[in-house]
Amino acid sequence: MKSDPFKTKIQSKTSFFLMLWIIFSCCDKVKEPSGEVPDIPVVGIDYSSMTIKEKLDTKKDLMLSYTINQVEEEIITRCYFVLLKGQKNGNWLNVELEDLISHALQESKGELVAMNKEKIKGKEIWNFRSHPANDLSGLISWSVFQAVTANYLEIGRTFHTGIDTLYAENVTKYQATVWNFSTKMKEAEGEEGARLKFTHMINRLEHILWDNPDIHVRVICELIQKHYDSLGIRSPNAIREYFWLMIQKNLNPSHWLNPVRFHDDIPPSSSNGYVDNNAHKRGDYGKQVVLGNSYNDRGMIFWYAASQDKERIERMIQMWKSDPAHLKDDDYKTLKRKGYLRYMNTHSKLYNTVLAYLPDNWCPLIKNIETGLQTPCNFVLYLENLEKMETHASISHSENGVNSIQWRRTRRAEGSLCIWGMPANYSNGRKWY
Numbered sequence: 001m002k003s004d005p006f007k008t009k010i011q012s013k014t015s016f017f018l019m020l021w022i023i024f025s026c027c028d029k030v031k032e033p034s035g036e037v038p039d040i041p042v043v044g045i046d047y048s049s050m051t052i053k054e055k056l057d058t059k060k061d062l063m064l065s066y067t068i069n070q071v072e073e074e075i076i077t078r079c080y081f082v083l084l085k086g087q088k089n090g091n092w093l094n095v096e097l098e099d100l101i102s103h104a105l106q107e108s109k110g111e112l113v114a115m116n117k118e119k120i121k122g123k124e125i126w127n128f129r130s131h132p133a134n135d136l137s138g139l140i141s142w143s144v145f146q147a148v149t150a151n152y153l154e155i156g157r158t159f160h161t162g163i164d165t166l167y168a169e170n171v172t173k174y175q176a177t178v179w180n181f182s183t184k185m186k187e188a189e190g191e192e193g194a195r196l197k198f199t200h201m202i203n204r205l206e207h208i209l210w211d212n213p214d215i216h217v218r219v220i221c222e223l224i225q226k227h228y229d230s231l232g233i234r235s236p237n238a239i240r241e242y243f244w245l246m247i248q249k250n251l252n253p254s255h256w257l258n259p260v261r262f263h264d265d266i267p268p269s270s271s272n273g274y275v276d277n278n279a280h281k282r283g284d285y286g287k288q289v290v291l292g293n294s295y296n297d298r299g300m301i302f303w304y305a306a307s308q309d310k311e312r313i314e315r316m317i318q319m320w321k322s323d324p325a326h327l328k329d330d331d332y333k334t335l336k337r338k339g340y341l342r343y344m345n346t347h348s349k350l351y352n353t354v355l356a357y358l359p360d361n362w363c364p365l366i367k368n369i370e371t372g373l374q375t376p377c378n379f380v381l382y383l384e385n386l387e388k389m390e391t392h393a394s395i396s397h398s399e400n401g402v403n404s405i406q407w408r409r410t411r412r413a414e415g416s417l418c419i420w421g422m423p424a425n426y427s428n429g430r431k432w433y
Contacts, residue, residue, distance in 0.1 A: 044310020098303035150178035239286035258283035329358035
């Protein structure tokens with residue numbers, strides 16, 4: 001049976017205006033101003049026009065005002081001098097002071113607090129290591145950054161001839177890698193012989209690091225830069241790889257604040273098909289480093305807000321957009337509701353600054369009237385001057401019948417309001433500017 005052209009035309013117009021009404025209705029649900037959101041835009045410092053020294057000088061001074069003890073001051077100060085020298089020589093150009101203090105607090109916050117109570121100062125702050133049983137792979141972790149022995153042998157040998165000698169005597173000699181040399185050593189020397197040799201090596205490495213605490217910072221700068229080069233600068237997986245990306249895959253985003261370690265963890269390996277036995281409940285190490293957790297109230301985004309590095313915060317948020325655990329302001333509000341953001345007792349304004357950077361998680365469903373299909377719609381909101389607007393709207397259809405709805409009101413000279421939406425699974429739509 002042929003359709004009535006007039007009836008079809010009426011239905012088409014009705015669908016259009018109904019869709020447009022949905023958009024206007026959704027606009028009423030955009031975040032309203034509250035006590036948590038600053039009334040003025042966040043203004044950052046333009047670090048791009050500075051020299052390396054000017055940049056690091058500015059960041060160091062700003063960050064020191066947000067430390068809570070002398071131990072943190074020592075970490076930032078030593079990292080400053082090491083990073084300055086390295087970047088002047090063209091090394092670690094994507095690593096920032098904010099990254100280093102964030103990882104130090106994530107890995108060793110409890111130890112830092114204890115050291116401050118015991119009035120430990122200077123290079124003594126760097127002279128501690130974990131028991132092998134505390135590491136997922138049974139390796140010894142060193143200093144505030146908790147990098148493992150393998151990292152020091154592989155990376156540190158380029159910084160000190162003594163470590164290079166240890167590499168030759170314990171890795172090269174047994175035709176091993178830095179990750180399996182202890183096993184190869186046992187095969188060649190026997191259990192007791194390998195134990196004595198390994199203990200001797202660790203003692204020699206500890207002596208070298210005690211005399212040269214800068215090596216701790218150099219090793220971790222090299223490690224972070226390596227992750228940034230391969231996985232993206234401050235990307236989710238680059239930050240997760242600091243812990244171990246193998247057990248940071250297929251995580252449930254709603255469990256991001258859960259512990260990242262469990263007593264029954266089994267390291268993924270070829271024998272178990274590289275399966276993480278606790279992936280279903282494991283917390284997101286990367287997201288906790290960036291936002292914070294019950295253990296550490298000042299994550300990476302806190303320190304970048306403290307240094308007013310608006311450009312790098314925006315880039316970092318962009319890197320996380322495509323990840324299931326993308327950064328949202330509601331995540332940060334959750335940390336506040338749980339009482340984790342203890343810094344607010346003295347720096348409450350910085351909380352508002354961080355919130356201003358983080359996108360909201362509002363994602364309405366747009367319903368296709370013809371098919372009944374509902375798809376999430378991503379909206380971007382720009383608010384400047386709302387007077388004397390012109391309004392334009394369009395609706396289009398893809399081959400699979402999913403509607404793309406776009407609406408804009410503009411005043412070309414003095415400002416604009418631009419709200420646009422497009423179903424996530426419709427790739428042929430246009431963004432309106």
